[in-house]
Amino acid sequence: MTEVITKFTRTVPHWQPRVKPVDLKDASADQLAALQVTPSNTKISEYVLTLAHDVESLQVRSPLFNAIMYDRGGMSRAERELGALAASMVNHCIYCAAVHAARHADLEKSTDVTDKLFRDGAQAELDPRDRAIFDFAVALSETPSQAGPQHMAALISAGLDEAEILDLILSSALFGWANRLMHVLGEPVRPPKTVG
Amino acid sequence: MNTTALKSAGLGNAPGDAVEGRAKIFKMTQAAEEAVLRPQDYGRWSHELRAAFAARIALQYDERALSDQYAASAGAFASLAEPSQDGADDGLETVVAFMDKVATDTRNVTAADIAGLQAAGISDADIVRLCELNAFLAYQLRVIAGLRLMKDGYA
Numbered sequence: 001m002t003e004v005i006t007k008f009t010r011t012v013p014h015w016q017p018r019v020k021p022v023d024l025k026d027a028s029a030d031q032l033a034a035l036q037v038t039p040s041n042t043k044i045s046e047y048v049l050t051l052a053h054d055v056e057s058l059q060v061r062s063p064l065f066n067a068i069m070y071d072r073g074g075m076s077r078a079e080r081e082l083g084a085l086a087a088s089m090v091n092h093c094i095y096c097a098a099v100h101a102a103r104h105a106d107l108e109k110s111t112d113v114t115d116k117l118f119r120d121g122a123q124a125e126l127d128p129r130d131r132a133i134f135d136f137a138v139a140l141s142e143t144p145s146q147a148g149p150q151h152m153a154a155l156i157s158a159g160l161d162e163a164e165i166l167d168l169i170l171s172s173a174l175f176g177w178a179n180r181l182m183h184v185l186g187e188p189v190r191p192p193k194t195v196g
Numbered sequence: 197m198n199t200t201a202l203k204s205a206g207l208g209n210a211p212g213d214a215v216e217g218r219a220k221i222f223k224m225t226q227a228a229e230e231a232v233l234r235p236q237d238y239g240r241w242s243h244e245l246r247a248a249f250a251a252r253i254a255l256q257y258d259e260r261a262l263s264d265q266y267a268a269s270a271g272a273f274a275s276l277a278e279p280s281q282d283g284a285d286d287g288l289e290t291v292v293a294f295m296d297k298v299a300t301d302t303r304n305v306t307a308a309d310i311a312g313l314q315a316a317g318i319s320d321a322d323i324v325r326l327c328e329l330n331a332f333l334a335y336q337l338r339v340i341a342g343l344r345l346m347k348d349g350y351a
Contacts, residue, residue: 018310019320053324056231057332064224073217092303143300143334144257145341152349162214162350169342170221173335180331184298184305185324 002189005094008118010105012098013188021049034059050185065178068170075160075167078107079133083168085114086137087175089122093183096175132158137172199226201336204262205343212350215343225336232329233266240322244271246329251277252292253299253330257337290316291326298330 005013022031024044034055035044051058069080081104088096101114116124122138132154139147155165197215199222202208207215215222233246241249248270254263256279267277275281276292283292294313297305313323 018307019323053321054328056235057328060228060231067221140338140342145338147345152345156349165346166214173338176334176338177331180298180302180334181327184327
């Protein structure tokens with residue numbers, strides 16, 4: 001039996017799909033092209049193989065995701081990860097939260113912020129800049145968005161410039177998207193322990 | 197830039213330096229809207245039905261003008277834009293309930309919700325298509341809400 005993980009963790013779980021991923025041997029030419037399958041690249045995650053059921057979306061989603069999280073300039077990568085983590089905590093997407101908490105800790109070379117958030121929840125004690133970033137991303141991630149002028153004013157007074165604020169909007173909104181795929185189409189599990 | 201997100205946020209004409217600096221992202225966002233609303237391989241969900249779901253979700257996010265814009269392409273499904281409609285008239289109650297839960301109560305979606313769609317005869321590919329439509333809109337509607345606040349914050 002596999003164990004479904006229900007608590008936030010920085011240890012990235014295995015993602016187990018609830019639908020059957022595309023089987024590479026049955027994949028269409030369009031699916032193979034979107035998956036960038038080549039003789040030397042046949043290792044594709046079950047998540048991406050699941051998304052390959054909707055190949056037109058997959059084709060546009062991957063470059064958009066990378067541009068929002070990794071393009072140069074604007075907000076630091078670690079702070080974009082904090083926006084992603086806030087959304088994932090609102091939507092209780094354990095898998096996304098694990099991946100992006102781990103990346104935040106890696107980029108910051110510190111587990112301090114993510115330890116506090118996982119231990120104390122959204123009210124964890126953060127420095128003023130992280131506080132403004134996290135609160136805005138949480139409010140924007142509610143449905144409908146609960147972000148208001150007071151959240152924007154807090155970002156500006158914490159010293160974020162307009163380019164950084166735009167990147168925060170994009171990275172936290174992006175996880176409104178990612179969470180609705182990861183948390184809906186599959187679940188985070190701990191693989192069964194090998195006995196003996 | 198002529199994109200749904202920028203126009204809806206009131207930034208279609210003079211988006212400003214920050215948005216111009218991320219022009220590629222806004223163009224890709226528009227391409228993603230095309231891919232979920234008007235895909236060539238639309239599976240079980242016609243372009244009209246997709247527009248109706250988009251209109252419904254936009255209303256759940258309090259975006260009335262954008263909802264009306266989507267509903268104009270929803271043809272016979274336009275009434276589904278109203279959250280009070282449960283989809284029973286079109287035999288879509290299971291699908292509509294699923295879309296509502298994914299849009300507004302994501303954290304409580306469970307394996308049983310996917311199993312319910314499968315039991316109703318929805319293929320796995322069509323389940324992924326529903327999720328991509330819903331998930332993209334969750335992104336775009338938040339970008340719009342955020343941009344509007346940013347515009348006012350720097351006014």
